[in-house]
Amino acid sequence: MQNEIVISDIEREFIDLYRENRNMFEAKASAQVNKVRKSGIRDFERLGIPGKKNEDYKYTPLQPLFRNGYRKYLEPKKVEFNLAHVFRCDIPTLDTHLVLIVNGFFDKKNGELLRELPSGIIIGSLAAASHEYPELFEKHYGKYASHQDGLVALNSAFAQDGFFLYVPKGTIYKKFIQIVNLLVAKEDIMVQHRNLIIVDDNAQAGVIICDHALTPHSFLTNSVTEIYTAENTFFDYVKVQNEHNNAVQFSHIFVNQEANSNMTSNILTLHGGVVRNNVNVLLNGEGAENNSYGLYLVDQEQHVDNYTFIDHARPNCISNQLYKGVLDDSATGAFNGRILVRKDSQKTHAYQANNNILLTDEAKINSKPQLEIYADDVKCSHGATVGQLDDEALFYMRSRGIPEKEARLIMMSAFTHEIISNIKTDPLRTRINELVEKRLRGELSACDNCAVKCY
Amino acid sequence: MKSMLNIKDLRASIEGKEILKGINLEVREGEVHAIMGPNGSGKSTLASLVAGKNFADVTSGSITYLGKNLFDLNPEERSKAGIFLGFQYPIEIPGVTMVNFLKTAVNEHRKHKGLEPLSAKDFLKLLREKKDLVEIDSKLTSRSVNAGFSGGEKKKNEIFQMAMLEPKLAILDETDSGLDIDALKIVANGVNKLKRKDNATIIITHYQRLLDYIIPDFVHVLFDGRIVKSGGKELAFELEEKGYQWIKNQVNGN
Numbered sequence A: 001m002q003n004e005i006v007i008s009d010i011e012r013e014f015i016d017l018y019r020e021n022r023n024m025f026e027a028k029a030s031a032q033v034n035k036v037r038k039s040g041i042r043d044f045e046r047l048g049i050p051g052k053k054n055e056d057y058k059y060t061p062l063q064p065l066f067r068n069g070y071r072k073y074l075e076p077k078k079v080e081f082n083l084a085h086v087f088r089c090d091i092p093t094l095d096t097h098l099v100l101i102v103n104g105f106f107d108k109k110n111g112e113l114l115r116e117l118p119s120g121i122i123i124g125s126l127a128a129a130s131h132e133y134p135e136l137f138e139k140h141y142g143k144y145a146s147h148q149d150g151l152v153a154l155n156s157a158f159a160q161d162g163f164f165l166y167v168p169k170g171t172i173y174k175k176f177i178q179i180v181n182l183l184v185a186k187e188d189i190m191v192q193h194r195n196l197i198i199v200d201d202n203a204q205a206g207v208i209i210c211d212h213a214l215t216p217h218s219f220l221t222n223s224v225t226e227i228y229t230a231e232n233t234f235f236d237y238v239k240v241q242n243e244h245n246n247a248v249q250f251s252h253i254f255v256n257q258e259a260n261s262n263m264t265s266n267i268l269t270l271h272g273g274v275v276r277n278n279v280n281v282l283l284n285g286e287g288a289e290n291n292s293y294g295l296y297l298v299d300q301e302q303h304v305d306n307y308t309f310i311d312h313a314r315p316n317c318i319s320n321q322l323y324k325g326v327l328d329d330s331a332t333g334a335f336n337g338r339i340l341v342r343k344d345s346q347k348t349h350a351y352q353a354n355n356n357i358l359l360t361d362e363a364k365i366n367s368k369p370q371l372e373i374y375a376d377d378v379k380c381s382h383g384a385t386v387g388q389l390d391d392e393a394l395f396y397m398r399s400r401g402i403p404e405k406e407a408r409l410i411m412m413s414a415f416t417h418e419i420i421s422n423i424k425t426d427p428l429r430t431r432i433n434e435l436v437e438k439r440l441r442g443e444l445s446a447c448d449n450c451a452v453k454c455y
Numbered sequence B: 001m002k003s004m005l006n007i008k009d010l011r012a013s014i015e016g017k018e019i020l021k022g023i024n025l026e027v028r029e030g031e032v033h034a035i036m037g038p039n040g041s042g043k044s045t046l047a048s049l050v051a052g053k054n055f056a057d058v059t060s061g062s063i064t065y066l067g068k069n070l071f072d073l074n075p076e077e078r079s080k081a082g083i084f085l086g087f088q089y090p091i092e093i094p095g096v097t098m099v100n101f102l103k104t105a106v107n108e109h110r111k112h113k114g115l116e117p118l119s120a121k122d123f124l125k126l127l128r129e130k131k132d133l134v135e136i137d138s139k140l141t142s143r144s145v146n147a148g149f150s151g152g153e154k155k156k157n158e159i160f161q162m163a164m165l166e167p168k169l170a171i172l173d174e175t176d177s178g179l180d181i182d183a184l185k186i187v188a189n190g191v192n193k194l195k196r197k198d199n200a201t202i203i204i205t206h207y208q209r210l211l212d213y214i215i216p217d218f219v220h221v222l223f224d225g226r227i228v229k230s231g232g233k234e235l236a237f238e239l240e241e242k243g244y245q246w247i248k249n250q251v252n253g254n
Ligand SMILES: Nc1ncnc2c1ncn2[C@@H]1O[C@H](COP(=O)(O)OP(=O)(O)OP(=O)(O)O)[C@@H](O)[C@H]1O
Pocket: B014, B015, B019, B037, B038, B039, B040, B041, B042, B043, B044, B045, B046, B055, B088
């Protein structure tokens, strides 16, 4: 019998790197972060990087993606980039507060490590916050991110910085908080930022996260974001991934929703080499509502894999999932949507849909719903479609004088509209709509981020 | 009068089955032609081929439009050259609003003519004008193209689009079916109002009643892929009275 997991060179390298730097990590970080770190490395040693046999990563083999000799920055490196560009290209009419994360570390160029906004909102560096607010960290940090996935454990083991957001009780923040993740290096690097968002009772807020690679090097991001939304809260999470073909991104989001909280996520994958999004939602209080939306536009050899897991752990909760994708050239994709309705979670409403358009015969998508329902009084539905652009509709438009290319674009925009229309803030929705149109026209360069147009 | 559309010995098959078996038809400026014929005789196939739908194999023959070989033009070029097909079954396009669809179409036509795109204000003015002409419900233009429109609304919408694009040659494929009598009058009225000396209309219909409102110069009977009989408007009455069996018997020579 062979029960042992064989540790590959890559995994060994991580473990060695951890051992060499453990003292440095622990000296810098707070107690709770270190506590989670210890279990992180233990779990990673046990699990490793999810392998071929792991059903959850069936369509995205991970091991080869790590074989690139990425440098791992264990402290912020000085990098040259023009901050003015970042500001100049801010979403024009959108009133935001902007936070910059460079290669996984909070960047001070745009303000002090931790800032308390007039509304009482605290925003800043995760590392700094972990020292400043130990009680909050003890209560929330590492409590939602499950180490069942070796990649998450790996992130916990190496976690140093990222962003921290705290929205105090009753605070209603109308501006969007914008977090820009920049990758900028003169060599191939791997980054693992760790983020924590806490939305306290009766509060309302929203974040827009823009992932952007400024230099053409290979990048690998393995990020974990924990989100806690307390009772009676509203929280919007919009993520725009616009990197480049040499960028690999694993993004793990863990959401814990308490009673009567309402959380919406929009994961928009516009550009990336290999992208894997994990959205894990625990509906942990009655009356909670979750909306998980996603849009992926991929072409060339790109690959995007979306995994969602909605855990209806309490009765009377609602979840809606809608993921839509357009795949061109020989792009590939996967959608795996898991819904778990626990035994006592009566009166659950859980809906899931995944719709895809394949523009070529080479493009491929694997769509798999996974419904596990143990309660009897529930309303659940799921559906997946894979199709082409409707030829009849294309001919109808062309017969009115609309050129074929334009007709195709109009139809693709119509297809994506259903997702974008869920972004509630108007200037942001308009801006993202523009970005998506540009992407569909093939005019979106790697330098057009959601808010950042650098170089 | 100038020849507009000239179809010569057109043969076309779908999946190996010959549907059009040598069609000859000439339409000149200012004329109204009606094409009648039993179900499945090839009327829509003929209309779609003129509009540029790429679904049947043309095995022989030619279609000339204003001196140009139509087969050299793609559907959008044909539209901009003035050909309009009112679909027998208008297509639903969820998510694409009528306004957006029409604005794009109208501006493509303008670009072709070397005109600037219409301003938002001028476009809305044009929209309102044409809406009144075909008495279409105002709300329909803010909805998705044909999505959830009733049968009659879809047909009216075809005439509305025709009014917006002002074609030289309009082919209306059973635009009268499914219309109530008031709507029928509105459609006929729309066609008559848009009639000019230098444009032409082909009406495909099963019913003589539309021809009470739009008086055709010629009536053709399409039967099993061939035009087997042509005549004046009185042919429509004769058909109504005697049915297609009469034609069938004539064709079969008994
Ligand atoms: N896409 C297609 N594939 C296979 N057969 C087709 C296709 N389109 C048309 N046909 C066949 O071609 C023949 C002619 O069809 P068409 O639609 O032109 O008839 P029509 O005269 O317009 O009839 P109707 O009065 O019912 O509208 C029919 O037998 C039809 O089944």
